[in-house]
Amino acid sequence: MTSRWQRPANGDVWIMGVLNCTPDSFSDGGSFVDVEKAVTHGLTMKASGAAIVDVGGESTRPGSRPVALEDELQRVIPVVKGLVAAGCLVSIDTMKAEVMSQAVEAGAGMVNDVSALIHDADSLRVVAESGVDVCLMHMQGAPETMQQNPKYSGVLDEVALFFEQRIESCLKAGVAESSILLDPGIGFGKRLEDNLALIRGISEFKRRFSMPVLLGVSRKSFIGQLTGSPVEDREIETAVAGAIGILQGTDIVRVHDVSLQARAIRMASALSTLATGPDASILRDMEAMDVRTNG
Template identity: 50%
Template sequence: MSKMHPRPPAPARPQPAPFWQLRSRSLEFGRLPVLMGIVNVTPDSFSDGGKFYDSSAAVDQALQLAADGALIVDIGGESTRPYAEPVPLDEELRRVIPVVEAVCQQASVIVSIDTLKPEVARQAMLAGAEIINDVSGLRDPAMVAVALETGAGVCVMHMQGTPATMQDNPQYDDVVAEVGSWLAARRGELIEAGLQAERICLDPGIGFGKTNPQSIALLNSCGEFHAAGAPLLVGHSRKGFIGQAIGDKTVDRTPGVIGVALALARRGVQVLRVHDPAPLQQALLLFDIAGGLDD
């Protein structure tokens, strides 16, 4: 009789990073994801373009997001929707810097600046922001220099192409493997450039140079990206794949956003970038209470 050999143990799942070092503070992670509320100081963002284009309305929205459970507010003055046109530097500064200053003065919420422009990032840090959220993955060496100069926490996102071209037939042989490899490699490059590893957060870029099926594949595999050693941020809120999955592009996507958020919480994603944090905070809390995060 042949001997039975025990199966080798399954490889250990990569563990989520426990914290993210920001410009002047450390953001410690717990069981539930941190919520990052979105403030678009733009006339043309895909979801709420124009609603908060006025500075006072943008400040009020940021404060409301904080009251509704957002630990971070992400302020942006240039739309990154597909086929968006670039915004001149002076105009982007005019839109966002007064909002950053006012929010930092009026609330203890962490402020992130969503920008591709190094000078906007630099001035936002001087105004009190803690995080640079750059959808190009800090492609501009000058943005890396600003991050080094200011000590900002950085969010590095994967995007195939640019906002103007990213949805022109994005192609991958294996989207999960390619995005995961890019995130790990980009983190390594930034560390070699002098950034401290603990200041880097990674974002797979849902809907940025991805088809809806590709975005869903990334969401299903987010847990694999912890292997890169950095916190993970996912921005799935109100994205097109939700409307397509439901079969109605005009329907309220909040229930779909919540459903995806619960799955991402199970996969250890540390930061969720969302438009409406209040229902997500409640859903995540009850999901945890009901044992949804237990293995």
């Protein structure tokens, strides 16, 4: 069975909207700790084009510290319930099996775990028994320490090997293959050159695995390293990096500013369809003409 998160043929890439119900997230910490405000923002993202809203109650920014279970539950479960009641498809962004379980009971349809179901030993069971979709992300280290001198001998191969191992563990636990998404984990224990290589290498993951690939580049620190822009002013760079990922085969893009990024995603989706579909010859003709004109 094909995953529902595979990009539709000749269609737009899916959009996941980020809803951080935390006081300390790197981009919008403190903005949506109020339940009513969080639900309103989630529904606004849905109306702007988000196919799913990713609700998180524990920051995973570099250097962040773990949050107590009860605190995380208090932050996210009322928001999940409010969004689901209003007809929104919800993902729960957590590493804790109990948060996953309660969020799924409240109506969440996806688990998005930055530890790829490693952090909590019960996570595999919860996902397998619930039958929800799950996004497996690669992270070197833990959020608290992941940016302390990360190293790779070959980042694409190492991340691919990690995916192979986690997919095998999921399948053995009873998780349906069609439920699994893959996220290379931009910014999670990665150097600048690793992040760039992973974005350029999305096509390699699509080649190796018959699963949807999620790309999360929105406002990440590597953007600031390249352009010097502050976290609140990285939407242009987010759009460019996301577009490159889409051209490489990304199926779903995780973003903060849905209304703005939806425009860039629509354009990149159309161009990537042209580049790979039956009209690809148009692009080749245009390129040839450009060479003759400017060569």
